[in-house]
Ligand SMILES: Nc1nc2c(ncn2[C@@H]2O[C@H](COP(=O)(O)OP(=O)(O)OP(=O)(O)O)[C@@H](O)[C@H]2O)c(=O)[nH]1
């Protein structure tokens with residue numbers, strides 16, 4: 001006796017034959033009653049059955065080995081959002097899958113309602129596959145920009161031998177991402193060059209996106225608009241401590257900069273946030289040890305929504321150049337996160353920095369998600385994801401041991417509550 005299961009396969013086969021062969025054939029070979037049927041209407045005034053042309057007839061692409069002459073179907077990509085803003089991703093061709101995953105998440109949660117453009121940056125040309133796939137994933141326009149060599153490679157004043165020694169030492173000391181030159185170029189670029197790439201000059205605001213990240217909640221408003229209307233220049237989600245062995249001389253260099261340019265230190269700076277070592281904010285446990293006054297706190301820069309003109313300001317320019325000249329991006333492995341953060345903490349009004357506590361975000365290994373149950377529910381947050389090892393991650397970093405968030409609340413701009421900001425944006429236009 002054949003079981004139900006062994007019968008299922010031929011049954012599905014017969015069904016498929018019926019759908020794909022018998023039905024269409026029965027239409028085109030008039031075995032159904034066509035006497036009262038306006039065949040011109042069926043075939044759009046064409047007496048012949050439609051040929052296979054998916055773009056024209058909106059048919060599905062049948063197999064991966066069939067090619068479309070025009071691979072990118074028409075889509076209305078006109079921007080809806082009103083801000084002078086772009087999404088930006090520095091990314092490698094080989095990271096396509098991760099780029100698409102991040103895009104899918106951000107498009108679904110936010111950008112499909114706004115259609116802000118995407119700018120992709122790379123030090124080698126993007127390949128056709130990358131361009132096709134990301135264009136199909138985007139709701140808005142897409143731009144693919146080649147970073148000039150002089151903006152990517154180390155500056156000429158970097159001493160080769162000292163650089164090589166720095167790499168060798170980082171490998172010996174087990175410094176995270178310490179052994180690769182491309183990582184140092186990346187951090188250097190993100191610290192001082194992304195905002196002056198030609199395409200970026202067209203915008204006031206950017207939203208930095210990395211491959212393999214996830215946005216856990218609907219945005220339900222335009223974060224660029226929120227920042228602009230509330231006089232903010234920078235928005236972050238996660239603040240954590242840096243690995244000290246990546247930045248042995250960064251703080252010392254920053255102190256020298258402040259001594260040389262005291263007029264650039266903002267009267268309402270947030271230096272307290274990065275120099276307090278108070279342990280009550282750390283569950284009374286000792287902080288990650290630091291050999292300087294810097295407590296290693298920084299905004300995690302893989303997520304940033306910010307104003308490009310801050311980075312293009314004379315003050316930030318002087319700050320970056322000062323750090324750059326010291327060579328620390330190459331002799332050590334300074335990250336763009338502490339460099340951006342310290343720049344903001346020194347040069348900006350702390351009240352112009354915004355913590356997006358209502359944006360859920362995941363970049364391995366940390367998750368951020370709103371704490372309010374009402375916010376989680378109304379923004380359709382899913383505060384659970386899976387890490388690189390497939391392990392379940394559902395505990396937001398929030399005020400965990402390595403988080404600097406409570407330090408920001410006490411020594412930075414303070415803790416604001418969701419009802420203090422009009423998130424509905426029902427402004428009279
Ligand atoms: N074009 C290009 N992009 C790079 C290169 N290295 C890193 N990136 C991008 O720079 C950003 C940061 O690099 P990541 O490798 O994510 O660094 P990370 O976030 O510190 O480390 P992960 O934990 O691996 O995510 C990402 O958007 C990368 O795609 C590179 O050599 N070329």
Ligand SMILES: *[C@@H]1O[C@H](CO)[C@@H](O)[C@H](O)[C@H]1NC(C)=O
Nearest residue numbers: 084200201202203204205309
């Ligand atoms: C957008 O911002 C850029 C950079 O500040 C500026 O040059 C450009 O004129 C702005 N565009 C619009 C439409 O305001």
Ligand SMILES: *[C@@H]1O[C@H](CO)[C@@H](O)[C@H](O)[C@H]1NC(C)=O
Nearest residue numbers: 266267268269348349350351
């Ligand atoms: C510093 O902050 C106060 C309070 O927000 C503000 O009134 C003042 O103008 C700020 N100072 C500067 C130089 O921006």
Ligand SMILES: [Mg+2]
Nearest residue numbers: 210211302363
């Ligand atoms: Mg990353």
